[in-house]
Amino acid sequence: MTAELLNGRELSDQLKEEMKQEVELLKQKDIHPHLTVILVGDNPASKSYVKGKEKACAVTGISSDLIELPGSVSEEELLQVIENQNNDKHVHGILVQLPLPDHIDEQKVIHAITPLKDVDGFHPINIGKLVNGEETFLPCTPFGILTMLESKNIDIEGKHAVIIGRSNIVGKPMGLLLLERNATVTYCHSRTKNLREMASEADILVVAMGRQHAVDGSYVKEGAVVIDVGINRMDNGKLTGDVDFESAKEKASYITPVPRGVGPMTITMLLKNTIKAAKGLSEK
Numbered sequence: 001m002t003a004e005l006l007n008g009r010e011l012s013d014q015l016k017e018e019m020k021q022e023v024e025l026l027k028q029k030d031i032h033p034h035l036t037v038i039l040v041g042d043n044p045a046s047k048s049y050v051k052g053k054e055k056a057c058a059v060t061g062i063s064s065d066l067i068e069l070p071g072s073v074s075e076e077e078l079l080q081v082i083e084n085q086n087n088d089k090h091v092h093g094i095l096v097q098l099p100l101p102d103h104i105d106e107q108k109v110i111h112a113i114t115p116l117k118d119v120d121g122f123h124p125i126n127i128g129k130l131v132n133g134e135e136t137f138l139p140c141t142p143f144g145i146l147t148m149l150e151s152k153n154i155d156i157e158g159k160h161a162v163i164i165g166r167s168n169i170v171g172k173p174m175g176l177l178l179l180e181r182n183a184t185v186t187y188c189h190s191r192t193k194n195l196r197e198m199a200s201e202a203d204i205l206v207v208a209m210g211r212q213h214a215v216d217g218s219y220v221k222e223g224a225v226v227i228d229v230g231i232n233r234m235d236n237g238k239l240t241g242d243v244d245f246e247s248a249k250e251k252a253s254y255i256t257p258v259p260r261g262v263g264p265m266t267i268t269m270l271l272k273n274t275i276k277a278a279k280g281l282s283e284k
């Protein structure tokens with residue numbers, strides 16, 4: 001089998017086109033969706049992701065501000081900046097780009113963002129809602145993956161989903177979302193024994209390990225759906241995933257490329273969440 005491509009770039013462009021119309025309508029009702037992105041320090045990868053987010057906002061008519069703080073900023077100052085954004089009625093979404101410098105407690109920062117503007121879906125209140133199956137801001141990467149699966153009408157119910165990686169922002173919420181849609185979910189991670197065996201049981205394999213080409217075709221069951229969340233920069237400057245695309249695509253039914261797979265969808269779901277926040281806050 002040669003897999004069909006799940007093209008995140010293409011789907012993103014389509015969704016952004018739809019959102020542009022929606023934003024237009026909101027503006028007619030005097031709701032002007034606005035995202036504030038807070039960037040601490042000058043990590044080049046973070047800077048480039050943040051640029052992508054600003055560009056995507058602009059394309060859909062969402063206004064955005066970038067607040068750049070020096071890497072030396074104190075936790076207290078950062079918390080104050082967040083508080084100001086919480087209280088600013090023109091601001092609907094707040095995103096603090098991660099990772100943060102070591103002297104800042106990431107969890108404390110996430111707690112400080114009001115859940116109503118938590119467009120990343122990282123606040124424990126929103127995570128709690130996700131666990132309960134209540135409606136909430138879904139974390140952007142898992143939300144993007146789900147949207148890609150749905151766009152191809154890929155069955156989730158009763159399927160065995162294997163998630164490799166247990167981060168708070170990707171692995172854990174991904175499993176919860178698939179469970180909510182009646183998948184049987186297995187979490188694997190760095191201490192998992194017989195990873196290859198576990199992975200090759202998957203109907204839906206989500207790889208979020210952060211290790212270049214850690215998973216190849218020998219981990220993939222014939223006909224499986226393979227989702228590659230990895231973004232690794234190779235020595236030649238090009239991006240590549242956690243999955244060895246060439247060997248995996250020979251076994252998979254669907255597969256995401258890197259780049260142009262999960263990454264663009266992550267940004268697009270951030271826009272979706274910002275629009276949702278704007279609508280939600282306007283009703284208060």
Ligand SMILES: Nc1nc(=O)c2c([nH]1)NC[C@@H]1CN(c3ccc(C(=O)N[C@@H](CCC(=O)O)C(=O)O)cc3)C=[N+]21
Pocket residue numbers: 048049052095096097098099120140231239258259260261262263264266267
């Ligand atoms: N608070 C917070 N929220 C995040 O959502 C968040 C974060 N922090 N920290 C870092 C990760 C990473 N992330 C990406 C988003 C888009 C691409 C993306 O668009 N990638 C393109 C390639 C981009 C390029 O060429 O550099 C692609 O895969 O095609 C990648 C990575 C969001 N993150």
